[in-house]
Amino acid sequence: MANKIKLPGLIDVHVHLRDPGQTHKEDLLTGTSAALAGGFTCVVDMPNNAEPITTVERMKAKHALAKQKAVSDIGFHYGSLGDNLDTFEEAAKYSVGLKLYLNNTTGGYMLDPAYLKKIYAAWPQDKVVLLHAEEDFIDVAIESLEGLKRPVHICHMPNREVLDKIIGAKKQGLPVTCGVTPHHLFLNEKDADKLGVYGQMKPSLKPQSDVDYLWENLDWIDLFESDHAPHTHEEKKEGAFGVPGLETTLPLLLKAEVEGKITRSQIIDKCFTTPARVFGIPTDEDTYVEVDMTPYTIKNKDLKTKCGWSPFDGVEVPGKVSKVVLRGETVYENGEIIATPGSSRLLSEK
Numbered sequence: 001m002a003n004k005i006k007l008p009g010l011i012d013v014h015v016h017l018r019d020p021g022q023t024h025k026e027d028l029l030t031g032t033s034a035a036l037a038g039g040f041t042c043v044v045d046m047p048n049n050a051e052p053i054t055t056v057e058r059m060k061a062k063h064a065l066a067k068q069k070a071v072s073d074i075g076f077h078y079g080s081l082g083d084n085l086d087t088f089e090e091a092a093k094y095s096v097g098l099k100l101y102l103n104n105t106t107g108g109y110m111l112d113p114a115y116l117k118k119i120y121a122a123w124p125q126d127k128v129v130l131l132h133a134e135e136d137f138i139d140v141a142i143e144s145l146e147g148l149k150r151p152v153h154i155c156h157m158p159n160r161e162v163l164d165k166i167i168g169a170k171k172q173g174l175p176v177t178c179g180v181t182p183h184h185l186f187l188n189e190k191d192a193d194k195l196g197v198y199g200q201m202k203p204s205l206k207p208q209s210d211v212d213y214l215w216e217n218l219d220w221i222d223l224f225e226s227d228h229a230p231h232t233h234e235e236k237k238e239g240a241f242g243v244p245g246l247e248t249t250l251p252l253l254l255k256a257e258v259e260g261k262i263t264r265s266q267i268i269d270k271c272f273t274t275p276a277r278v279f280g281i282p283t284d285e286d287t288y289v290e291v292d293m294t295p296y297t298i299k300n301k302d303l304k305t306k307c308g309w310s311p312f313d314g315v316e317v318p319g320k321v322s323k324v325v326l327r328g329e330t331v332y333e334n335g336e337i338i339a340t341p342g343s344s345r346l347l348s349e350k
């Protein structure tokens with residue numbers, strides 16, 4: 001174990017694995033392979049597929065695909081455009097949470113905020129509702145929490161303005177949690193200029209003063225979510241929003257640890273303990289990852305994600321996941337996926 005560290009199998013509650021419908025850029029095998037390569041043993045996939053996951057049939061079809069393809073544990077968030085509340089009770093049996101988009105993003109499944117209260121009442125009270133609410137919708141989102149008892153998670157906070165409003169809601173005791181992506185912690189507006197189309201995502205990259213503010217307020221940030229959002233080179237050139245993140249999140253956080261910006265226990269808290277608690281994801285001690293702390297350079301050609309690129313190509317990081325053990329079985333070792341597709345566990349399959 002010289003030069004190796006051990007961490008619990010990490011949990012990412014916000015990924016877009018594109019299956020079914022857009023498997024030219026990711027599928028449930030390549031996406032969960034990227035998860036293992038990045039130290040994540042459990043991911044929760046978003047509903048903005050080519051056909052949105054807003055019916056029980058589509059949700060069941062996704063489960064059937066995962067049963068054939070997944071190599072990490074996986075769960076799914078359900079979606080709503082306000083017209084499927086009668087399906088919630090049944091759909092919730094197959095769902096980790098319910099994702100609602102107030103802003104426009106990949107897929108274009110924007111919800112009219114007038115539906116929020118009805119949706120909060122209809123979705124099971126012990127299951128999280130996740131909101132995509134950027135600067136222009138954060139006030140509506142925070143107002144919707146008034147008097148609420150049920151958990152709501154605000155995804156990918158990008159800047160001071162949004163974080164301050166969430167801190168205000170937390171100080172009032174409202175049942176809200178929030179997440180930050182690694183790209184909003186490790187990239188800024190200037191990087192967006194250099195990266196061109198590869199630096200475009202929702203929410204957009206912000207000035208360094210906002211990035212600094214996120215780092216200064218880590219204690220208010222409940223969890224990290226990669227928002228792994230693969231697109232092909234061609235799609236990026238045509239303006240698609242989103243960047244992959246599953247394979248770079250942990251190495252970047254370990255780099256921040258070496259630089260004294262975050263502690264090991266904060267990394268574990270925000271990539272394991274808190275996501276497990278907030279989303280009710282079971283954990284066990286025989287699920288862990290080993291990281292070989294030998295510096296290496298992130299390279300597009302080494303990635304398992306089908307899109308084959310990262311905005312962090314060329315960045316030197318202090319360590320790489322060398323082994324992943326899922327419930328006592330080695331599922332990944334030295335770059336190789338060892339797990340049989342379909343052998344991992346599905347969350348919320350009832």
Ligand code: NCD
Nearest residue numbers: 016105106201202229241242
């Ligand atoms: C995501 C995608 O491509 O599915 N894109 C992104 O820029 N983050 C959608 C989303 O989470 O907004």
Ligand code: ZN
Nearest residue numbers: 014046227229
């Ligand atoms: Zn997303």
